[in-house]
Amino acid sequence: xxxxxxxxxxxxxxxxxxxxxxxxxxxxxxxxxxxxxxxxxxxxxxxxxxxxxxxxxxxxxxxxxxxxxxxxxxxxxxxxxxxxxxxxxxxxxxxxxxxxxxxxxxxxxxxxxxxxxxxxxxxxxxxxxxxxxxxxxxxxxxxxxxxxxxxxxxxxxxxxxxxxxxxxxxxxxxxxxxxxxxxxxxxxxxxxxxxxxxxxxxxxxxxxxxxxxxxxxxxxxxxxxxxxxxxxxxxxxxxxxxxxxxxxxxxxxxxxxxxxxxxxxxxxxxxxxxxxxxxxxxxxxxxxxxxxxxxxxxxxxxxxxxxxxxxxxxxxxxxxxxxxxxxxxxxxxxxxxxxxxxxxxxxxxxxxxxxxxxxxxxxxxxxxxxxxxxxxxxxxxxxxxxxxxxxxxxxxxxxxxxxxxxxxxxxxxxxxxxxxxxxxxxxxxxxxxxxxxxxxxxxxxxxxxxxxxxxxxxxxxxxxxxxxxxxxxxxxxxxxxxxxxxxxxxxxxxxxxxxxxxxxxxxxxxxxxxxxxxxxxxxxxxxxxxxxxxxxxxxxxxxxxxxxxxxxxxxxxxxxxxxxxxxxxxxxxxxxxxxxxxxxxxxxxx
Amino acid sequence: xxxxxxxxxxxxxxxxxxxxxxxxxxxxxxxxxxxxxxxxxxxxxxxxxxxxxxxxxxxxxxxxxxxxxxxxxxxxxxxxxxxxxxxxxxxxxxxxxxxxxxxxxxxxxxxxxxxxxxxxxxxxxxxxxxxxxxxxxxxxxxxxxxxxxxxxxxxxxxxxxxxxxxxxxxxxxxxxxxxxxxxxxxxxxxxxxxxxxxxxxxxxxxxxxxxxxxxxxxxxxxxxxxxxxxxxxxxxxxxxxxxxxxxxxxxxxxxxxxxxxxxxxxxxxxxxxxxxxxxxxxxxxxxxxxxxxxxxxxxxxxxxxxxxxxx
Numbered sequence: 001x002x003x004x005x006x007x008x009x010x011x012x013x014x015x016x017x018x019x020x021x022x023x024x025x026x027x028x029x030x031x032x033x034x035x036x037x038x039x040x041x042x043x044x045x046x047x048x049x050x051x052x053x054x055x056x057x058x059x060x061x062x063x064x065x066x067x068x069x070x071x072x073x074x075x076x077x078x079x080x081x082x083x084x085x086x087x088x089x090x091x092x093x094x095x096x097x098x099x100x101x102x103x104x105x106x107x108x109x110x111x112x113x114x115x116x117x118x119x120x121x122x123x124x125x126x127x128x129x130x131x132x133x134x135x136x137x138x139x140x141x142x143x144x145x146x147x148x149x150x151x152x153x154x155x156x157x158x159x160x161x162x163x164x165x166x167x168x169x170x171x172x173x174x175x176x177x178x179x180x181x182x183x184x185x186x187x188x189x190x191x192x193x194x195x196x197x198x199x200x201x202x203x204x205x206x207x208x209x210x211x212x213x214x215x216x217x218x219x220x221x222x223x224x225x226x227x228x229x230x231x232x233x234x235x236x237x238x239x240x241x242x243x244x245x246x247x248x249x250x251x252x253x254x255x256x257x258x259x260x261x262x263x264x265x266x267x268x269x270x271x272x273x274x275x276x277x278x279x280x281x282x283x284x285x286x287x288x289x290x291x292x293x294x295x296x297x298x299x300x301x302x303x304x305x306x307x308x309x310x311x312x313x314x315x316x317x318x319x320x321x322x323x324x325x326x327x328x329x330x331x332x333x334x335x336x337x338x339x340x341x342x343x344x345x346x347x348x349x350x351x352x353x354x355x356x357x358x359x360x361x362x363x364x365x366x367x368x369x370x371x372x373x374x375x376x377x378x379x380x381x382x383x384x385x386x387x388x389x390x391x392x393x394x395x396x397x398x399x400x401x402x403x404x405x406x407x408x409x410x411x412x413x414x415x416x417x418x419x420x421x422x423x424x425x426x427x428x429x430x431x432x433x434x435x436x437x438x439x440x441x442x443x444x445x446x447x448x449x450x451x452x453x454x455x456x457x458x459x460x461x462x463x464x465x466x467x468x469x470x471x472x473x474x475x476x477x478x479x480x481x482x483x484x485x486x487x488x489x490x491x492x493x494x495x496x497x498x499x500x501x502x503x504x505x506x507x508x509x510x511x512x513x514x515x516x517x518x519x520x521x522x523x524x525x526x527x528x529x530x531x532x533x534x535x536x537x538x539x540x541x542x543x544x545x546x547x548x549x550x551x552x553x554x555x556x557x558x559x560x561x562x563x564x565x566x567x568x569x570x571x572x573x574x575x576x577x578x579x580x581x582x583x584x585x586x587x588x589x590x
Numbered sequence: 591x592x593x594x595x596x597x598x599x600x601x602x603x604x605x606x607x608x609x610x611x612x613x614x615x616x617x618x619x620x621x622x623x624x625x626x627x628x629x630x631x632x633x634x635x636x637x638x639x640x641x642x643x644x645x646x647x648x649x650x651x652x653x654x655x656x657x658x659x660x661x662x663x664x665x666x667x668x669x670x671x672x673x674x675x676x677x678x679x680x681x682x683x684x685x686x687x688x689x690x691x692x693x694x695x696x697x698x699x700x701x702x703x704x705x706x707x708x709x710x711x712x713x714x715x716x717x718x719x720x721x722x723x724x725x726x727x728x729x730x731x732x733x734x735x736x737x738x739x740x741x742x743x744x745x746x747x748x749x750x751x752x753x754x755x756x757x758x759x760x761x762x763x764x765x766x767x768x769x770x771x772x773x774x775x776x777x778x779x780x781x782x783x784x785x786x787x788x789x790x791x792x793x794x795x796x797x798x799x800x801x802x803x804x805x806x807x808x809x810x811x812x813x814x815x816x817x818x819x820x821x822x823x824x825x826x827x828x829x830x831x832x833x834x835x836x837x838x839x840x841x842x843x844x845x846x847x848x849x850x851x852x853x854x855x856x857x858x859x860x861x862x863x864x865x866x867x868x869x870x871x872x873x874x875x876x877x878x879x880x881x882x883x884x885x886x887x888x889x890x891x892x893x894x895x896x897x898x899x900x901x
Contacts, residue, residue: 118804
């Protein structure tokens with residue numbers, strides 16, 4: 001385990017009035033939770049087994065733990081939305097002295113959205129897809145406020161601007177699916193803070209975001225906290241937590257196993273579970289590469305070994321206003337045998353569209369993709385079908401790529417059918433073999449996707465991708481939805497499989513740490529254009545393009561790791577300043 | 591631009607559907623093999639003379655080859671002339687337009703009632719206590735499996751003969767439309783409610799619903815303001831089914847309640863082998879079908895903004 005040296009900047013960022021509130025004459029806490037238990041139905045073990053914490057105005061408490069540890073249930077209980085089957089008991093559950101245990105639904109509704117803002121984890125699913133963003137953001141104002149229609153509309157624009165959304169007038173009229181992930185997340189925050197809540201609960205507010213957007217959202221949350229809002233952050237990302245939180249509570253199996261000031265807990269973790277969390281984090285973010293990459297010269301000498309060759313591919317989509325938008329513009333690259341090419345860029349940079357073209361799911365408007373020297377994108381879909389097996393894909397969210405009614409055996413068996421393995425016995429045998437490759441045993445064959453953990457699902461997805469014996473594996477954010485310890489296992493597995501099976505790999509991610517760890521070469525995309533590409537060590541150590549530098553600086557990171565790539569001193573504050581300068585849109589007025 | 595193109599394509603496809611319908615009906619009726627001239631002259635009982643038969647055969651153009659008859663029929667249909675009814679001896683178009691209004695008003699009222707009831711029931715029963723759900727879906731199952739004439743007969747027995755609240759037959763006055771509307775609507779309500787409830791229950795699990803609740807929305811607002819619009823999408827998809835049920839149901843219900851209308855006209859025309867009449871009604875149904883589907887297609891884009899780009 002690596003030692004973590006903390007440089008905490010938040011003290012400086014906190015305004016003087018907040019500093020006062022930490023003097024001995026403390027006001028009563030905003031949230032008081034004592035011995036809170038939540039139980040669903042008549043199961044033996046409660047999901048939350050008696051936890052206690054308090055939270056003051058202007059203070060940020062982080063709940064940390066792996067999925068299933070009870071973090072999200074805790075946060076939902078605080079807004080009375082644990083669900084109809086939940087039995088909530090506590091010695092004390094208070095908001096600003098008011099007892100929340102005995103209040104009725106009507107009283108809850110006056111608290112939700114007005115006094116407690118709630119930001120859900122999944123920004124795509126958390127905005128109603130059939131309503132405009134402006135209408136979604138305006139909804140709490142409509143429910144609670146005394147504003148008229150015109151005032152509400154003005155307030156929405158002001159809110160969208162305050163969370164750093166450029167062109168708020170345009171965005172307010174768009175639908176969630178027309179916004180990138182980062183903008184959606186910020187719109188969701190805008191909706192949660194619309195009525196100026198005393199407490200903001202944010203469930204994994206930055207998990208799905210890339211580094212640059214993540215830094216902006218963190219900055220936004222920081223400024224809210226400095227405006228005396230109490231904040232409860234739920235995250236499995238210790239880097240995010242270390243940047244934002246004053247105190248941290250580590251949850252494990254429904255209990256808070258460790259709680260204290262952030263510096264103390266991170267530097268000197270007492271509980272075994274906290275120690276293992278920190279160890280897992282440093283494995284993902286700081287692990288050594290396990291195999292040596294082929295050097296550029298070696299690679300160049302084998303020119304006939306190109307597996308994929310993209311030549312000036314361009315893709316344009318129509319905008320709602322009738323104009324068109326070029327999402328991928330004249331992108332060229334080669335992927336060589338046994339090589340891993342990382343594609344980095346923030347959401348909206350064209351990564352996904354490029355991936356879809358490589359997979360043959362989208363035809364480029366200009367240029368072409370070649371598969372082993374043969375034209376690939378110009379083939380008819382019938383002709384592509386026979387070649388499809390050569391390129392397989394792993395998605396960020398394997399769950400939605402499985403038929404929920406299929407068992408694991410069925411899922412992998414279907415993929416084996418593609419290469420003509422039809423005998424029931426043979427399929428089963430091969431399926432078990434594939435599962436062994438991804439280090440799962442045959443006992444999960446009869447399970448359905450919903451009965452698998454996140455890590456197991458991703459392993460099954462990998463096994464399915466390997467079933468038709470592909471030459472190229474396209475990984476689209478394969479670990480960003482996973483807990484940090486599971487991330488480490490999956491990455492290790494991917495590295496191992498690539499080496500053993502001689503796969504070429506396209507690795508699409510917004511997480512620069514992971515790209516650095518797994519790729520031989522990297523390609524940085526911004527606004528549909530490749531701004532920089534080359535050997536991964538070279539680029540990470542000496543980024544030439546300003547945007548790459550910005551991305552590298554923007555990683556919130558556990559403070560100790562900055563020296564890893566270069567001597568750059570990029571702690572949170574300097575990142576924030578740079579971002580502010582470069583974007584010019586992050587004005588937070590609350 | 592793209593919208594215009596899409597409508598143009600759909601209209602073109604609609605013309606194709608109409609053509610196919612007419613052709614199929616034409617072929618089917620000529621496969622039966624009965625002599626239409628006998629029908630025109632009042633059936634076998636009228637015992638028409640040979641000269642009369644020859645005269646009428648010539649007058650109606652039935653002495654020509656089938657292909658010529660078909661071409662002539664198509665040519666006239668394109669110009670809005672559906673021919674003379676063999677039995678009623680008036681133009682088919684006029685006969686249909688005389689009977690159209692009662693059927694349209696019946697179908698319209700049944701559509702309103704069924705959509706309104708189904709939406710209300712689904713909103714009220716989705717994600718409620720288990721006994722409410724099982725009671726509701728049990729009743730739905732019984733109603734949706736009961737044939738329309740059984741349902742209609744039961745309604746007649748209860749409300750006309752026993753309680754004497756409503757008339758059992760006729761076409762004039764609003765009272766006469768109540769029971770036929772219910773007989774036509776209830777099976778549709780049963781199916782729609784099941785689909786809508788399932789859809790609502792799936793939607794009420796989604797994250798944006800939790801977000802909406804976390805903003806302080808009441809249950810009613812969550813259901814009406816957020817969930818309902820999502821649930822309406824499968825309702826649109828089912829509109830083809832709804833229309834087919836209405837049309838099929840109208841035939842039975844109009845006969846059962848002795849109402850005027852296209853349904854009854856169709857039944858009589860089929861019984862009398864009145865080929866031009868049957869062809870005309872078939873064509874009218876196909877036309878309405880095409881129009882309904884076109885409207886539904888356009889409504890998708892109104893209800894779901896994500897559809898706009900797709901063709």
